[in-house]
């Protein structure tokens with residue numbers, strides 16, 4: 403494979419069962435249950451391995467009622483990846499379920515948008531409803547990493563490595579970023595929480611947790627513009643991801659799927 407094309411994996415490490423009313427802005431609280439999966443992602447070729455997000459820790463996840471299936475680093479080990487050796491981690495945003503295990507990547511530089519650090523250390527955090535999904539320990543950890551020269555700041559669209567770019571798509575949080583990766587099937591866009599579910603960008607169903615509703619809705623559209631079609635966009639929490647993509651090996655069924663190959667169905 404060329405240096406600028408990659409294998410891409412989603413690793414599932416947690417889950418919870420919610421109701422549409424607790425997940426979408428216009429969801430009826432008595433409406434249908436809706437599951438949420440928790441992932442980290444891996445971008446890998448023979449030259450480099452980049453991890454996207456680090457997941458939540460067991461204590462913080464369980465405090466919030468989330469099931470912890472395995473630690474994200476255990477998930478990486480299933481792909482023969484040692485978290486201690488990873489050099490680059492993209493943090494899509496600072497929510498507890500994406501930035502909770504920073505210390506388990508002792509050699510990594512963390513890539514984050516300028517506006518995300520401004521958000522989590524600034525005035526917005528005086529509002530309990532806006533800081534609800536952040537965990538203070540993660541924010542303090544990231545500040546320490548800045549002082550340790552281990553944070554790379556980005557401002558909008560930037561190149562992380564050949565074939566890997568980040569794209570600032572705010573709204574869910576101020577510094578929310580997606581990752582676009584060159585793969586054998588064309589560019590694959592890891593939306594993370596720019597779009598939690600397929601319906602987020604297919605039907606623009608607004609997610610309940612956000613800093614700016616208008617910007618989040620705009621970002622659903624701008625996300626679609628990054629991909630040749632919806633089959634090339636991978637939402638951040640949708641259990642359908644595990645159904646639509648194949649496991650790299652039979653024993654990794656329901657744990658890891660490959661995203662650099664086409665989805666199994668074409669209903670997207």
Ligand SMILES: [Zn+2]
Pocket residue numbers: 497499500595638639
């Ligand atoms: Zn999330």
